[in-house]
Amino acid sequence: MSPRDRNERPGRAGATRRQFLLGGAVAGVGAAAAIAIDAGLNAADNTAVRTSVSEPLNGDVTVPFYGAHQAGIDTAAQAHGLFLAFDLLPTTDRDALRRMMRILTDDAARMTQGKSALADSEPELAVTPSRLTVTFGFGPGLVERAGGARPGWLAPLPAFSIDRLQKEYSDGDLLIQIAADDPLTVAHTSRMMLKDTRSFATLRWSQQGFRRAHGSVKPGTTMRNLFGQVDGTSNPEPGTADFDTVVWNTTDGWAADGTGIVVRRIAMDLDKWDRLDRPGRDQSVGRYQSNGAPLTGTDEFDEPDFTAKTPIGFPVIPEFSHLRRSRSENTAERIFRRAFNYDDTPTPGQISNAGLIFVSFQADIEKQFTPIQRRLDELDLLNEWTAPIGSAVFAAPPGCAEGGYIGETLLT
């Protein structure tokens, strides 16, 4: 199965057409049908698919688990994302890691397909996958424990001057990203993962995020963050050669066909942001808050013109804007973003405790992500209103075939 299949792209044009006629939710049918064809189901199984066509529910839609790459990376972002990071117990050696990843792979393979995991005491909660994906990332500590070769880029990021990192949102040996369009599905999957890791690891941190619900806005709408900004416009498109180049690692042995994961918790000062007027907001980003168009354009996807000047000779897109500072001349310095908003309970005295769980995927974190972050650290007007309070890096191993397990390239 190619990543194109998993991302349900071949059927996309057709699905879009149907969505236009019948409404967004029918996207699920397109996907379900595509998956049925993809998996080569027999006639009996096709009956089930037909049932789902007559009564399509997004809760029934599944994303294939097995494949060259892990799901949850090139999968259209779900409404809810939960990030669990674990510290390995001192007793978890290479053999234990292999046992753990076999168990977790089996759980994920089942649950993503709407089947309960082994020993699931609430199998009734597992029957609504809602595009569930479970994605594993290995931190430097896990690779070391496994006795594997650590890719050069799999190391804590350099310290940035803007960082206000808190240990409770940073680092970790194992990452499990659980994402689905249904919050109960995420909760139940998380429960199974927490139960099945406990002989091997302890929870280090947990971050819960969200985007628009399925069916709230048209599929493919770029998300907005809690500053109100359109966030993620300039992103490689899954299923394209460009995406493959940016995301999939091709050089690092066991990590090839996987990717580098950066998870950074960015606190956003909504109170301070409130005091900034609309032109100030637009200038700080280099895009209009109204529709995400660059200040030199009218449409979200217009290419920004960094050479355009105002009548008095200043760049229309300010030099210090987030858009200008994050854009590199070096085309190797690109990443794929897949972020989630967070909005936790304010602590006493706060009006908000909100921000962004910044998540990016890139073949080589050091070459692709770090230079961008370094430029933003030096100068980015948005830094006035944001602060990174957590940071972690992981290597997502490649996907696996049925009978295999995630991490087998490192652990076998």
Add this chain to the structure above:
Amino acid sequence: MSPRDRNERPGRAGATRRQFLLGGAVAGVGAAAAIAIDAGLNAADNTAVRTSVSEPLNGDVTVPFYGAHQAGIDTAAQAHGLFLAFDLLPTTDRDALRRMMRILTDDAARMTQGKSALADSEPELAVTPSRLTVTFGFGPGLVERAGGARPGWLAPLPAFSIDRLQKEYSDGDLLIQIAADDPLTVAHTSRMMLKDTRSFATLRWSQQGFRRAHGSVKPGTTMRNLFGQVDGTSNPEPGTADFDTVVWNTTDGWAADGTGIVVRRIAMDLDKWDRLDRPGRDQSVGRYQSNGAPLTGTDEFDEPDFTAKTPIGFPVIPEFSHLRRSRSENTAERIFRRAFNYDDTPTPGQISNAGLIFVSFQADIEKQFTPIQRRLDELDLLNEWTAPIGSAVFAAPPGCAEGGYIGETLLT
């Protein structure tokens, strides 16, 4: 506008038929169309409705704000519920309360209709109402501050032996229940409410809960809690005379046409629950976990037969089961439940920090809720796995007409 209209019941049969043909998401269109007719929109506005019919998005669906009763009570429960409780500042007198409720009413009236509140600095986040409702409740302290007559039932519940109440989840002067099918809508609405209360009150506690996402399961499916139980089967049906009798207060002056609100945070010990086998689980509740049917029936909605005996003479539905203990011979002792699950980040050493935000509405808390809770306190096998850790009561004032404000019966 009657509560029946607001609950979108007249169009329900039609919508259900369409859902069967076209999928759950189209429920939104039925609702949107019903609302348009309800509001008596003119031809120009009907064009907008037609647009929404050709491309129905749940994000566009609105629940009317104005009416005899507040919305968010008889409204089919949304996917996300956020409960904010506030303490009034010492300076917030009766005049200030009136100003506060005028502002909050205006915010809620706009935002629930997909319009931004005044001075909303992110109006782009307000255009996706997703069935947003904002419901206000007044605690004993607010009523006292207003110099109003406190209904006898508007007082902290008696202490129950099972209670393990924490101050940070209990009591409060003002409750704002924000519920929508979209988590970003809830976050943005919450932000406006927190900003517009800050001159009058401070946040006391905040609880975030969820049910199945819109489109995950068929509309009308009873929710499941994190124990895997079908939760809320025996509930009055909004739009029926029975519901009206149970929920709407008719006797308490300013609170008439409103209702009493109980919010209790019930911690659920998932680890301990895990050690209970399936027959034990079924017996503790008196219903099958598989489909929620009473142990004397086969279907969720079968009437339980408390007289049925096992071959050796024990009741089929145990005397100590939650179902048996919560059912009263006295038909006045009934409540309407509208709960949400919660699943917060585990604290160190925990595998889960999960439970239920139990929410019930009843005309008179003391007559209807308290006797049930007293029986459950005396004996309910489920108490082995659950503990109330928060408790608060509020009076929801009635709804208001355009130009009025929520609380006017108390504050004018």
